[in-house]
Amino acid sequence: MMIVIAAQSLYEKGTKNLNIALLAHDRRKELMVQFCIAYCGILAGHSLCATNTTGRLVSEATGLRITLYLSCNQGGNQQIGSRIAYNELDMVLFFCDPQLEEEYQGSVTDIARLCDQQNIPFASNVATAEVLIHGLARGDLDWRDIVNPKD
Secondary structure (H helix, E strand, O other): OHHHHHHHHHHHHOOOOOEEEEEEOHHHHHHHHHHHHHOHHHHOOOEEEEEHHHHHHHHHHHOOOEEEEOOHHHOHHHHHHHHHHOOOOOEEEEEOOOOOOHHHOHHHHHHHHHHHHHOOOEEOOHHHHHHHHHHHHHOOOOOHHHHOOOO
16 A cells, blocks of 8 residues: 555656746757647646747747737847746656857857756757756656745
8 A cells, every 4th residue: 555655646746737937949940849849748747938929929820828928029038038937837848959150059059048047957959958858757856846835
């Protein structure tokens, strides 16, 4: 009987609702859409937010409910950055275009720095995002509920 209860509580730990932000540079938006299609089953159990264009594209392709912020060039990155600064997000997936000129890479650096300050898992490419998503599915990020309780 004790083993069944322990297994059940382990399963329940992996089902926590985390707050996840989705961002993507223009040349990475289609990659973000494909990523979200592939992991729609996992993402559906969490609260998602995104900059306007990225979120709209993902939502149209997957049917996922996504809170939309302004487009990147209208301040959406700053809106998401403020949620990071207040430790209101649990994961940030920002698919970056490494070929962009340095002047356009500032938003990535700012978001990454804020995530580092708040110990928020951050992925800037699809390989790291897959590791985080698989960890999310296993319950490896449940420690975020201690740092950022939702109740």
